[in-house]
Amino acid sequence: MIKLSQERTKELLAIHGWSGIILGLLLYAVICTGTIAVFSTEIGDWSNPLDGPATEGLPPNINALVQELGDQVDPAYRDQFFLYSSGGGRLMLQFEGHLEQDGDDDHPGAEEHYGVLYEIDPNTLTLLNRTEGPEAMLDAARRATDALADFFVDLHVRLHIPNPWGLYVTGVLGLIMMVAAITGFLVHRHLIRELFTIRRNKEALLRSRDAHVIAGTWTLPFAFVLAFTGSFFSFATSLGLPAMAMVVFGGDQERAIAEVFGEPPATDETPAPVANFDAVIADATARTGARPNFIAGSFYGRADSQMRAFTPAEEGDLTGRSPVYSGVTGEFLYDKPVLVGQSPSAGNAVAALMAPLHFGNFAGIVSKAVWFALGFAGAYVALTGMLLWTNRRADQRAWQRMGRIVHWMGYGLPLTMAMTPYGTFAGRWFGWPLETAQWTAFGLAALAALIVALGARTAARARDLLVATTGFALLGVPLVRYATGGPGWLGAWSDGLMTVIAGDLIMMLGGVICLGLWRFGAGTSAEQAGQANSRPGRSNPQVTA
């Protein structure tokens, strides 16, 4: 229990409430999409499967194919190469170099990233697709294989706002969430008691306040960790690294990057053979105890080539490892810290902790499920907090309108997220540009939700309509997936695509829960408190602050 004067508690409550309400709508969107993004790998495997299950880590026996494809790439575009998995377990092999554009002595042409991206079926080792072009085209081709997961991740990371502005916005949202968590902790007068207190016989507003406090209290440490690590991820590259480059290295970003991520090896452009990828993967597996899931290399086919294998965290470790190999002989050179620096350091250890703490991927599906549940609770806290705030002020016209907007975001966002797979599957089936198809489905659902939220007779009615529609939308997702060329359950079972069946079942379960809430539930307590909210613009004498 923290003793604060009544006046100080009031001030902290005001900071808590206002910090939540000012950017709470966007924060709610970031939390909801982040909760879903915990399962981004599984979403990719579910929404765009191949004929066989996705393997853990890079597949075996890929050396001959990788070398054959690598040899076909123009040497000008082999400065960097990457091997990684994408949606459905597809193996992606990417080469990148620089394309010098025309210019003259006074106006030298700008250098643009340019390269080739191969999409490979890891089960049959056949080439599925080849894309050559500038970086943006490669990005689009990569995103197409993992379109649904990428849509949610992008919404979570930067709200689809171009960089660096999107990162600034989500960084500020992380800071706001941190302030809400800190002030929420400080204003608890009886922390332990409030973990278990709900006053069932009291009026709806008190019950709703209790529900908000219970959910908020249980998730306080988690909310703080997520907010802290989230704002770190948003600001580290958009503000932190540029600041260090400017101050410590006098504006020299290349020197800053070399200091933080390591100096490149001495240049030697002599053509040379390429190391055996299977041998490098086998050595990294034996050395670290885990199969690499990513290889990044430089100067393919040159004497100064190096490659670095990244392995996931072994049981008991919070971070993976990344041994470095000669890109010519495949000889092990040294173990490099996963994130920053050339040798182990406290700085690397702390920075490397940020990812598992934020993504919850340190103990496989179990920790992901826990992170999902806690994220879900965080979304509930954000929504009920905003509903409480607006319901307490529902006798004022402006707050009535705000209450409807909260309903639109609170119950409309799950609907728009449930509709996004419709756009993805339809776009893939009809050959439409995937992002356009996704935005169309998402945008139409958002517009429909806005009409319902503003036009319904009461806020509770709006909530009922939106929850019911979300339920039907979720129930329809597996059907649309199947109707647009996805595997059926029997085919998925025989191909070992358990993620497909599990994904469908989760969608259906979500749909049934939504319909149950619509039919038998009575909304959140916070909403019950204000369910008499009439259409915005009319005063509501039944609701008192």
Next chain:
Amino acid sequence: MTTADHITAAGIRQRPRLRAWTRGVLAGPLAFVASWILMAGAALYLPEGAAGIDNLVFPVVLFPLIWAVLFLYALLDRRLLRAYVVIGLVLASHGGLIAAHLGSVA
């Protein structure tokens, strides 16, 4: 109330709206800029550690916490002028450190 009163502590105290705005400017943009300057300046005096990168990494990792502390302090210190002085000192000390470092590099 004269124009001069508006910018004195007493003048601000007597005008709640002006006081709220003045505190908002301190807790919002000024606290954010001070956190950023503190983060960048701290890299110049923190120990580099075994790999020579600790002084670069720790301020970036701690930036959200630095901001939260300055933000809450700016909102909660009852004496607004003192809050301005403290955050001003953070800005001046680390800004000065950065300027001196950049001057010596140039």
